[in-house]
Amino acid sequence: MSGQRTTTRYGTWCLGYLIYRVIYNVFFHPLAKIQGPIAWSATRLPFIYSLLRGTLIHDVEKLHRKYGPVIRIAPDEVTFAQAEAYPDIFLSQKDSKAFLKDHVWWETQPGLPDTILSAINPEKHAHIRRLLAPGFTTRALRDQEPILHQYVNLLVDRLRDCCRGTEAAQIDLVPWLNFTTFDIIGDLGFGDSFNCLQDSRYHPWTALLFSTVKAATWVASARYYPLVESILLKCIPSSLMKTQTDHYQRIADKVDRRLNFEVERPDVLSHVIKKLEEEPLPIGEINSTFMILTTAGSETTATLLTGIMNYLVNCPDKLNILVNEIRHKFGRQGDITLDALRDLPYLNAVINEERWLSEVRSDPTSPFSKDRDEAVQPFSLGPRSCLGQNLAMAELRLIIAKLLWTFDFEPVTELPPNTD
Ligand code: HEM
Structure with a gap:
């Protein structure tokens, strides 16, 4: 009986946390004011679904047409359909820190050697590129x-x-x-x-x-x-x-x-x-x-x-x-x-x-x-x-x-x- 109660309490806690995250992401997150479909801003799941279906690029394009050039496609991710975004993101700007590659996409599994694509540290990458x-x-x-x-x-x-x-x-x-x-x-x-x-x-x-x-x-x-x-x-x-x-x-x-x-x-x-x-x-x-x-x-x-x-x-x-x-x-x-x-x-x-x-x-x-x-x-x-x-x-x-x-x-x- 007590095991069942613990499981129920744990389930309630998880559900509560999920609801809290969704409300936080949609209304209080620092990116909350950026346009985008609510479901995509609330959780990462619509992004992942689209990625796994192989339609991410087309879906993001449709969203840009609907919501404009700057949109939120996940709680912590924004995309840009503006020419100015290229130099802003990819060329290092005076007085501002360079944007590093996203660990989720690029980092190798622990213990595996780095490559020119996966090396996130700029010096390490520059070494391989040289x-x-x-x-x-x-x-x-x-x-x-x-x-x-x-x-x-x-x-x-x-x-x-x-x-x-x-x-x-x-x-x-x-x-x-x-x-x-x-x-x-x-x-x-x-x-x-x-x-x-x-x-x-x-x-x-x-x-x-x-x-x-x-x-x-x-x-x-x-x-x-x-x-x-x-x-x-x-x-x-x-x-x-x-x-x-x-x-x-x-x-x-x-x-x-x-x-x-x-x-x-x-x-x-x-x-x-x-x-x-x-x-x-x-x-x-x-x-x-x-x-x-x-x-x-x-x-x-x-x-x-x-x-x-x-x-x-x-x-x-x-x-x-x-x-x-x-x-x-x-x-x-x-x-x-x-x-x-x-x-x-x-x-x-x-x-x-x-x-x-x-x-x-x-x-x-x-x-x-x-x-x-x-x-x-x-x-x-x-x-x-x-x-x-x-x-x-x-x-x-x-x-x-x-x-x-x-x-x-x-x-x-x-x-x-x-x-x-
Ligand atoms: C139409 C063909 C190609 C396209 C559209 C293309 C596109 C790209 C893009 C967009 C990147 C940047 C990826 C990132 O953000 O890290 C990249 C990186 C790279 N590409 Fe290509 N590529 C093409 C063909 C090639 C060919 C033929 C090679 C020769 C081996 C090559 C070698 C590389 C290398 C080594 C990098 C990593 C550069 C670095 O991180 O310093 N690519 N490519």
């Missing part, structure tokens, strides 16, 4: 260009194979774009391609990555509630832990092999090796950072390429303009170089969003004429902005140009079975 940065300069990219051509040419060859003997092949481009960007980052990162293009299938490491990225939203959601997080961590089956360790180990082995290479090659690790003596970094942090690099430098670019190709095939008039620009500029496929692609106006407009073409911006009847380009920062800004943006732009230009130079594309209504 080591990697020489591998991402425009000069480094020039040396890496032959490696890019090698894989994009292989992509074209593999797609040609798929078209052989038929007038119009139906191909799901998504895996092929991922194969290409994964192979490139494997080779450019640590001199060891994943051979996805060669084998026409995802390497087990890359296949596993997709489920890891999905699992990351669950981990982040649990982190908002430390008790839930600790229970979740205790419940992870040992088989899953082993999969995670193997995933890490495969990259660690590749890094280890590369560290013992005698050959001079222009990959990112070669630049790190040159600086290691002057700026030492524990091997665990090198491995983990290269694991992050492999993720940050592949799926991102492939996803953007997928979006671009999808829009293009569904807007044949725009596709035509771009094809004409590319085929007019290059007589032979071998003439396509990064230098020659850098200033192609329509290609760049397609990548950066076409609304930025000068004729569109200067047309007062265009719905985009008042748009501000500084509000679009896909690579972010400041000391933690994307280190691989030159490489990403180079890959995007080269892959689109070589595909459109070689093939005629149109949408298919029925997808072929998965190549995975």
Whole structure:
């Protein structure tokens, strides 16, 4: 009986505390005056629900349209849909403290090595970034260009194979774009391609990555509630832990092999090796950072390429303009170089969003004429902005140009079975 009474008392206490928190969050919290839906301001749960459904970005956009440019999307979180917010948040301001990354999203599990993305301490982050940065300069990219051509040419060859003997092949481009960007980052990162293009299938490491990225939203959601997080961590089956360790180990082995290479090659690790003596970094942090690099430098670019190709095939008039620009500029496929692609106006407009073409911006009847380009920062800004943006732009230009130079594309209504 007394056990039952204690449980009831505990339940009443919890309910009381919950009601108190909700009232406090909605009416008395320092952010209470900021606009936003009451349910989102009262508890973190609507945010988590939206995050786990994969609709957070769209939901937040809808909320901005309804409530304005500054809204509260959780008891302690505010989002901004204003160009000025980028420099305010990401560039350090004189006389004010820099905003640090959110621990919930970025911090590694206790005991695991830091990476360039997870290092929250600015000095620690700057140290890792200094080591990697020489591998991402425009000069480094020039040396890496032959490696890019090698894989994009292989992509074209593999797609040609798929078209052989038929007038119009139906191909799901998504895996092929991922194969290409994964192979490139494997080779450019640590001199060891994943051979996805060669084998026409995802390497087990890359296949596993997709489920890891999905699992990351669950981990982040649990982190908002430390008790839930600790229970979740205790419940992870040992088989899953082993999969995670193997995933890490495969990259660690590749890094280890590369560290013992005698050959001079222009990959990112070669630049790190040159600086290691002057700026030492524990091997665990090198491995983990290269694991992050492999993720940050592949799926991102492939996803953007997928979006671009999808829009293009569904807007044949725009596709035509771009094809004409590319085929007019290059007589032979071998003439396509990064230098020659850098200033192609329509290609760049397609990548950066076409609304930025000068004729569109200067047309007062265009719905985009008042748009501000500084509000679009896909690579972010400041000391933690994307280190691989030159490489990403180079890959995007080269892959689109070589595909459109070689093939005629149109949408298919029925997808072929998965190549995975
Ligand atoms: C279209 C493709 C890409 C997009 C849209 C993109 C976007 C971003 C963004 C928004 C960040 C900042 C994340 C944060 O707030 O911490 C970032 C960071 C980073 N990206 Fe990219 N990225 C792309 C491709 C690449 C490529 C190809 C690489 C090459 C390996 C790369 C390497 C990195 C690295 C190393 C960081 C961490 C920088 C730091 O924390 O100092 N990214 N990227």
